[in-house]
Amino acid sequence: MHSCIERKMIIWSLCFLFSLSDLILVLASSAKHLCPPDQRDALWEFKSEFSVQELDSSWWESDLKTERWRNNTDCCSWDGISCDSKTGKVVELDLWGSSLNGPLRSNSSLFRLQHLQSLNLSTNNLPGILPDSIGNLKYLRVLKLRYCNFFGKLPSSLGNLSYLTDLDLSVNQFSGELPDSMGSLNRLSELQLRYNNLDGNFPAVLLNLSELTDIRLSYNKFKGILPSNMSSLTKLESLEINGNLFHGSLPSPLFMIPSLIRLNLEGNSFSGPIEIKNISSPSKLEVLSLGQNNFDAPIQGSMSKLAGLRTLELNYMNTRITLDLSFLSHLKSLDYLDLSGNDLKFSSTLRLPSLGWLFLSSCNIVEFPKFLQTQTSMLLIDISVNKIKDQVPEWFWGLQIPHVNISQNYLSGFDGSADVIQRTGDVVTLDISSNAFRDPFPLLPNSTDYLFASDNLFSGEIPRAICDLVSLDRLVLSNNNFSGSIPPCLSTYLSVLHLRNNSISGVIPGGFMSYMLISLDVGYNRLSGELPKSLVNCTRLQFLNVEENRIRDTFPVWLRSLPILEILVLRSNEFHGPISYPGSSLPKLRIFDISRNNFTGILPSDYFAGWSAMSLPVVYFEGDSQYRFSGVGKPYYRASVSLRNKGSNMELVGSGFTIYKTIDISGNRFQGGIPESIGLLNELIVLNMSNNAFTGRIPPSLSNITSLQSLDLSRNKLSGEIPPELGKLTFLAWMNFSYNRLEGLIPQGTQIQSQSISSFAENPGLCGAPLQKTCGGGEKARNQEQEEDQVLSWTAAAIAYLPGVFCGFILGHILTSYRHEWFMRIFHSFA
Incomplete structure (x- = not known):
């Protein structure tokens, strides 16, 4: 009995010890999750190296992450910080858009975070050079410093980041050539250097980086011809080198890269024929942008080898070329086509693939293109800046295209009955500006949200029919000859109202002002009265222009x-x-x-x-x-x-x-x-x-x-x-x-x-x-005057100095004598 009790006690003791040891292990493990003091201190000092001041931008909102950090808390819980689950070391720092202001110093406490694997300081104001110390963060896999106002040359120490897979230094002011040391980044997969001032030939160091899948060098100052061994980048999926100074013929080796999906050579000085050669297997290429170059020969039939192409941009090529659109019939998957800025040749029997987006601006088209009649799923058509006359044909409204830009032509109206035009249910954006439209104001699809009708020949009062467009969001009627007053019936949900440069009179009605209003422009009219105080409710207002009126307030x-x-x-x-x-x-x-x-x-x-x-x-x-008409958003x-x-x-x-x-x-x-x-x-x-x-x-x-x-x-x-x-x-x-x-x-x-x-x-x-x-009479006279002033000053000083020395000598002698006598009296009194 006694031994049984003892055995139970031993068992319970062992269980207690095991439980206690488990608890200690859990507590110890939990303690390891906490940010070590050296890491917390480094982060806190890094925060203090910058002032926090919001940057001036209208397309993003700041997130002041560092302002929410608290020094007496676990730094692994701070916004933008991630730590290793076992060691507690900081492995990720993401302060994107945190409004940090000030240069990144070479001795920054940031570089004490030696275990960082991901660093994102994009969209902050860090003017200065990127310090060599960046190479001390040797475990970095992701480095993103986009929109930071860096300048100067890229540091050669980037080559020390041997684990790096993703590097983004876009939209800065970096200059010079890429350092040769970047050839050591053997794991690099994505490289983004867009919108800088980098120059030199195509960086040969990149050709050794076999893991590269994405290269973006757009909008720099790279020049020369592309190397012939570009096909060595066997994993490359996307190459964007648009907006540079490259020249030479279309580099055929690029089309031999089996993994290539996206190729953008737009905005360079490539010349010669557009000819696709040496493609032995079906190409995976989906996006091809060759516009704004100097190609000087028609497109060869080999374009048909790119059967999987979904996006093709051949806009603004050499004006001597006349494009025969028959080659497009082979591109069955094509969805986005931009041929703007070229002379086009097409027959009445032309049949295009079923497109979603078609840009034919500035193509010298003289009549409404009939081949559009076969397009049944188009989302956007842009045939602006052409020479199309007469009226928009009735069959066009049956295509139900949501976004239509027919601006800058010679069109004078819409053909079709009210049933056909007004009940067209899918038209969202309609741009008829800069044409020859005149009174009466045309019937409009009831579904219109965005109406741009500036620079026409309209006159009389603004038609009340516009008020029937119940979903109207943006209305631009500038540069016409409308008169009368602004109709109060205009939609209370307008976000944009532009009536600039007409002959509109009366007062600006206050009742119709929408809380959604973003932009109001009624400049260059004959408006009078006061500025309506109801604008105070338009808390989203960004643009207010009432110039050149008679408003008295x-x-x-x-x-x-x-x-x-x-x-x-x-x-x-x-x-x-x-x-x-x-x-x-x-x-x-x-x-x-x-x-x-x-x-x-x-x-x-x-x-x-x-x-x-x-x-x-x-x-x-x-x-x-740059501006491009777009129906997106x-x-x-x-x-x-x-x-x-x-x-x-x-x-x-x-x-x-x-x-x-x-x-x-x-x-x-x-x-x-x-x-x-x-x-x-x-x-x-x-x-x-x-x-x-x-x-x-x-x-x-x-x-x-x-x-x-x-x-x-x-x-x-x-x-x-x-x-x-x-x-x-x-x-x-x-x-x-x-x-x-x-x-x-x-x-x-x-x-x-x-x-x-x-x-x-x-x-x-x-x-x-x-x-x-x-x-003062000239430089010479002024210098002479200054010299004379100096001489007079020195003379005066000397005159004052000599009597001063004499007086000082006499006074010193008297004082010395007096001090000697006084000292002797004191000495004798002690004696």
Whole structure:
């Protein structure tokens, strides 16, 4: 009995020990999951190396991950951090779009994270060179540094990253050639270097990287002919080298790569015939882009070997070529075809594959293409910029194409009954701009969401039939001769309303303003009254242009409630009164034009303090650079605005809104000093404060606006000197200080000295180049005067010095004698 109890106790003890050991192991294992202190400290120090300031971009939103880090918590739980499950070491750092600002230093604490396998710092502002220290992260498999504003040469230490499989350095300012050391990246599969300034011949080091599946070198400065042994890249699936300076014939070895799916050679200087040779087995090629080159011979029949082709772009090739479209009949899988910018030859019996997307812009087509009648599943047709006359045929509406661009032709109307046209249920986008349409306004498909009808011959009142388009989202009727008033019946869901350059009168109705409104342009009309305060409800408004009307109102201070307003143009109206209110209310504003009104008052010194979009660097989106009509998502609305730049008027369209940052308050009655806070807008490009009554000195803080290209301060009451610091603004190509009360020497500097005399005229006190007036009788006289002043100064000093020495000697002797006598008395008293 006793032994039995003992055995049970032993068993229970062993079970307890095993359980306890398991618990210890679990706790120990759990402890290992925690981020080690050295890793946490390195991350925390890395965070402190940068300021966090949102970049200026309209196509992505920042995610301030590092702002949510807490130093007293496990760093493996921080946003953007992943750790090894066994060791707790940081293996992934993803701070994409975290608004980090500042250079990546060579001694950055980042490089203490020696176990990193994935690093993504894309879409941050890290201006500077990519330090060699990047090569210390020897376990990296993924490195993504896209949109970071890096410049200089690629560091040779990249070759140390022998585990690297994915490298993306796109959209920076890297220059020079690829370092030879990159030939050591034997595991590299994806390489993206698009949108940089890299040059030299095609990087031969890449031909040794047999694991490469994706090479993207688009929009650089690579040149020369492609190497003949490109077929050595046996696993290559995608090659994009468009937008470079390559030349020579179409490189046939590329078509011998059995795995190749996507090939983009667009926008180079390739020449010769388009001929596909040496394909022994069925090609896997699905995307072929050869447009914008100099091919000088018709397409050969061998194109039929690419039976699996789904996308073919042959746009804007040599204008001497006339393309015979019969070769397309062999491409049964073709879905996307772009032949824009070529002379086309096609017969009335031509039968194309069943296409989804067809671009035939600028092809010298003179009649509506009949071969479209066989297309039953098309999503988009673009036959803009041709010579097509008469009317759109009735059969066209039966094709039910959702996105239609027939702009820039000579079309005058639609053929077909109301039943045929209005009940066409699939038309979403209809662009009939720049044609010969005139009254009566044509019947429209009821399904139309986006209607572009600018630059035609319409007149009379805006037709109320437009109000029947219940799903209408974007309406552009600019550059016609519409009169009357804006119909209040317009859809309350409009996101874009452009009525620019018509003869519309009356007031802007306030009741129809949609909370969905993004862009409102009613410039160059005859509108009067006040700006409707109902716009305060349009919290999505980005673009507001009412220039060249007769609107009489005070400054719309309620615009402070519009958080994403980017463009405000009130030019040439009858606005009046002060405009002073805290500038921090306009954080997104990039174009501010209130010129040629009757605004008055003094601008407080901190007026521009919160205009952060004008002080942040621009992040360029690669799609901003060119416009193509597209039915994907919401089509581009072609906003435009007139600006005064470098003394001349210019029309700003499209991507210019992203690049230009301007302030124009000229032609008003402002007084007082120019606000010192103007110097905070260091990304400002155009500043025009002319034709006012500004007084005081030109603020030296203007020299902080390092991007400034055009400065006009003429016709004010400014006094004092032109700040010498302005001579350091290397981009300042045009300036005007005329008709003020300025004085003193014109600053030295290449940009200032290159200005015409008229830029400094009517300032009686100004002197020096480029004016003919010298300062103080000329340089020689001024130097002589300075020398004489120096001589007089030294003489005066000497005259003052000699009596001083004599007096000092006498005084010193007296003091010395007195001190000796005093010392002797003290000595005798102690003795």
